[in-house]
Amino acid sequence: MHTVSRKTERLVNLTIALLATKRYITKSEIFRTVDGYEGSDESKERMFERDKDDLRNLGIEIEVGTFDPLFEDETGYRIKPENYQFQLGEVNAQEITLLSLAAEAWRGASMGQSALSALNKLHAIGIESDSELLLDLAPAIINQDENLAIAISAITSKTLLSFSYLNEELQPQSRALEPFAVTSRYGHWYIFGNDLDRKANRLFRLDRVSGDLKLQGKSSAFEIPSDLDVNSAFATASGASHAIIFLRDGRGLNLRSRGSQSAATSAPAGWQEFKMEFRDHERFIEEILWYGNDVIVSEPADLRIEILNRLRVGVVTYG
Amino acid sequence: MAKTQSTPVEKAARLLDLVPFISTHQGIALSELAEEFNLSVSELLSDLNTLWMCGLPGYTPLELIDLEFESGYVSIRNAEVLQRVRLLTKQELVIILLGLDILRSSLDPKREDLQAAISGLTRRIKEIVGNVATASPIVDSTHRAIITQAIASRMDLTVKYHSTIRDAVAERVITPLELSLDLGFEVLNAYCQSAEGFRTFRLENMRSVELAGSSVNVSEPSDPSDYQWQLLIKSRFRTSSERFRSTYKPRESSAGEQVTVNSFSQDWLLRNAVSTLASVEVQLPVSARSLIAEKCQQTLELYENWVFPN
Numbered sequence: 001m002h003t004v005s006r007k008t009e010r011l012v013n014l015t016i017a018l019l020a021t022k023r024y025i026t027k028s029e030i031f032r033t034v035d036g037y038e039g040s041d042e043s044k045e046r047m048f049e050r051d052k053d054d055l056r057n058l059g060i061e062i063e064v065g066t067f068d069p070l071f072e073d074e075t076g077y078r079i080k081p082e083n084y085q086f087q088l089g090e091v092n093a094q095e096i097t098l099l100s101l102a103a104e105a106w107r108g109a110s111m112g113q114s115a116l117s118a119l120n121k122l123h124a125i126g127i128e129s130d131s132e133l134l135l136d137l138a139p140a141i142i143n144q145d146e147n148l149a150i151a152i153s154a155i156t157s158k159t160l161l162s163f164s165y166l167n168e169e170l171q172p173q174s175r176a177l178e179p180f181a182v183t184s185r186y187g188h189w190y191i192f193g194n195d196l197d198r199k200a201n202r203l204f205r206l207d208r209v210s211g212d213l214k215l216q217g218k219s220s221a222f223e224i225p226s227d228l229d230v231n232s233a234f235a236t237a238s239g240a241s242h243a244i245i246f247l248r249d250g251r252g253l254n255l256r257s258r259g260s261q262s263a264a265t266s267a268p269a270g271w272q273e274f275k276m277e278f279r280d281h282e283r284f285i286e287e288i289l290w291y292g293n294d295v296i297v298s299e300p301a302d303l304r305i306e307i308l309n310r311l312r313v314g315v316v317t318y319g
Numbered sequence: 320m321a322k323t324q325s326t327p328v329e330k331a332a333r334l335l336d337l338v339p340f341i342s343t344h345q346g347i348a349l350s351e352l353a354e355e356f357n358l359s360v361s362e363l364l365s366d367l368n369t370l371w372m373c374g375l376p377g378y379t380p381l382e383l384i385d386l387e388f389e390s391g392y393v394s395i396r397n398a399e400v401l402q403r404v405r406l407l408t409k410q411e412l413v414i415i416l417l418g419l420d421i422l423r424s425s426l427d428p429k430r431e432d433l434q435a436a437i438s439g440l441t442r443r444i445k446e447i448v449g450n451v452a453t454a455s456p457i458v459d460s461t462h463r464a465i466i467t468q469a470i471a472s473r474m475d476l477t478v479k480y481h482s483t484i485r486d487a488v489a490e491r492v493i494t495p496l497e498l499s500l501d502l503g504f505e506v507l508n509a510y511c512q513s514a515e516g517f518r519t520f521r522l523e524n525m526r527s528v529e530l531a532g533s534s535v536n537v538s539e540p541s542d543p544s545d546y547q548w549q550l551l552i553k554s555r556f557r558t559s560s561e562r563f564r565s566t567y568k569p570r571e572s573s574a575g576e577q578v579t580v581n582s583f584s585q586d587w588l589l590r591n592a593v594s595t596l597a598s599v600e601v602q603l604p605v606s607a608r609s610l611i612a613e614k615c616q617q618t619l620e621l622y623e624n625w626v627f628p629n
Contacts, residue, residue: 005369007327012334012373020375020400033376054328058335059408085403088443094436102418103411111414116357118411120336123355124404126343138464139421141454142505155451156409170556170570184417184454187504187523207503208557210569228450246625251486282555286562290594291486293618298627308622310596314615317600318608 010036014051015060019084024065024076060084086121096122097129105139110149143189147206150213151191154179157219161193164210172210177202178222181230192230194222203233243276243284244299251294255287271296285310334370338384338401345394352393367393375400409448416444417454425460457523458505463498465528466507470495475512475534479526484587488526493518494534502564518583546585548592548607552576555598562591563599577602589614 017025017034027048031037037044052062061083064075091099100122106115147163154161161179164172179193180201188205191213195202244262247255249270259274267273278284285306288295297304325333333356340355341347353363367388374383374397385396407415423437469476476495481488493509500506505522552559553575560567563580570576582588585607592601592611601607 005327005365005372008330008334008369009372011328011331012370013376015331015335016374016400017376035372035376035378054331058328058332059406081403083406085406087406087447088440094433095440098419098422098433098436098440099415102415102422105418105421106414111410114408114410114414117332117336118407118415120333120340120356121404121407121411124336124340124343137422137425137460138467139418139425139456139460140458140463140505141417141421142500143503144500145503152410152413152452156413156448164569166557166567166569168555168557169573170560170567170576172569181451181453182413182417183452184456186455187457224449224451226449230450230453253481253486253488254483283558285597286558286594289596289618290590292590292593292614293621294486296621296625304622304627308619311615311619311622314593314596315612315619317596318612318615 006036010034010047011051011054015055015079018062018077018079019081021078024063024078026074026076028074030077086125091125091127093127093130096125096127100129101137101139105141107140109141109143110146111141111143111152114149141184145189145206147209147213148182148189150215151179151182151189151206154213154215155181155224157215158222158224159219160196160216160221161191161213162216163204163213165204166208166210175204176216177204180224180228183230185234192233201233240277240279241281241300243278243297243303245274245276245288246271246296246298247274248294252291255291255295273298330366330369332405334366334373335401335405337366337370338395338398339404341386341393341395342398342402346392349388349391349393364388412444412448413452416441416448417452419444420452420454421456421460424456459522459525462522462525462528463505465530466495466498466522469530469534470497473534475531476509477529477531478520480520481524481526483524484584484590489513492531493520498522545583546588547579547581548588548601549577549579549603551600551602552578553598553600555595559595559599562595563588585610593618 013035014030017030027045030048031044037047039047055062060079063078063080063083065078066075088099100119103115103118103122106112109115151161153159158178161177163175163177165175167173174197176196177191177193178196179191181192183190183192188207190203190205192201192203194200245255245259246267249272255274255276259276262273262275265273276284281303285303288297288307289310297307337352337356341352344352349360349363353360356363358366367386370384371386372383376382382397384398384401387394387396419437419441423434423441426433426437428434466476468474476493477490478493479488479490491511491513493507493511493513496508496510498505498507501519501521507520507522509518509520510516511518550563556570556576557567560576560578563578565578565580580588588607589610592599592607593614596615601611
């Protein structure tokens, strides 16, 4: 417990000393004046190196420089106040409320600790939230998957990830990924990045990862493309195909909301004709079959024949 | 309250955040401050005692941070250097970015001022972290807010609910019990007055949610899993397992996988069985097999009697 406090004290004292100084201060000055650097020169050096890393991991950037550019002086250190302080600039009550609500959404989820620390900082600004705004909104990101937190940490530190991904046959496949972005779609979380084995950008659904995502190697190991567009990753997975289907009155609600109803139609009474777009052939067949005798596929013919074949097999298997 | 003992670095980070917070909330009660930082009062006291030992080099009373908290209220002096609110880490910025996305989608579209404020904040954050996170929420946050309010004040709700099993939208009066998670999806466990039984409603399938009258007491639900089917998954193991909401793990062999699935709805099981005709065989009960045969036959007849162009 005592050593915990000593280390904590030393980190805070080092931060204060580096933040208060207007000039660079040298390592020997730090060891002489900042409380907590004890022992041999070598152990002080080690302590200092570790402390610098720890502060950097907290997002506190220590600047390295020399006193006088004309002379090869001993290296000095300082923290520039503008690199230490809240970086979103001036914020008003409405903005504080929105930022707080956004962080609140994570309460109790896998990123709860980061959310709490963000809220502490936002509240420390000392501007009262606009309480009227809080009444009718309850945004929530309900995610208990620790892998989302690891993914975000890998993206922000630009660290390589390795993991085991279950394919359609539920066989685990090793993947190595430069993670670029996370996104939620259709109620699932996805991680998007450069798959090093496939040498292409790929999307992975986080709940299909078997076990934990693992950070590999050093941070800042790659660059995230500046023109990144995660949404396009969903659209270009494969080209779209088209189908014409008939829906029984009032049925196939999800298909109706996705498709477009044809104006001129050969549909018999009690049925409507819809044009549909689909990407995954097999998934689309399964979706059509889900609706049983409330949905009929008209075109393309090969799709219709495939469905007919499956139904015949069904009659034989179960009849 | 805090679940695990903080590491020295986590504690240092918290001390750096405590200083500006106390500075803008001079005289705050210990209990209130502990709650803000999700600490017990004794953990907070340990933090404040450590902070008290920190200051500028020299470490005489002139340089040390001056804290007063014996009265039960906390105030701070001589801490100007740390008074700035610390920057948000990239991790924190990313979660805020995702939170803003969720928020944007549930705002009243008429509140253009709020939409503009969110866009402005999003732009500022993306300048720092890049376009690395987006979220498309499937649940309307205003629905969640009304449900939370109804549970807290013991009110019934009128919901327009899209039942994917019935393939229909219907209005129901329900008594909400609790919000929970079902395989990652947000659900409301409730007593359905219309169906006179306990039901689970997925939040994303609610088309509208309104407060109704005060609710009557309902007892805890019994196990809703009335139907149990035994399946043999022969291919498309991941998709088929996901369809039947059966949890899966890595497979060693290439043989078929025998699983037992439960549902309160026989219709849901039947729809899934027809959907996965090519990859799953339902083995038991025998009555289920006849149901599937019948559904296949009906659908097949429909196709055979349909007049297709060309």
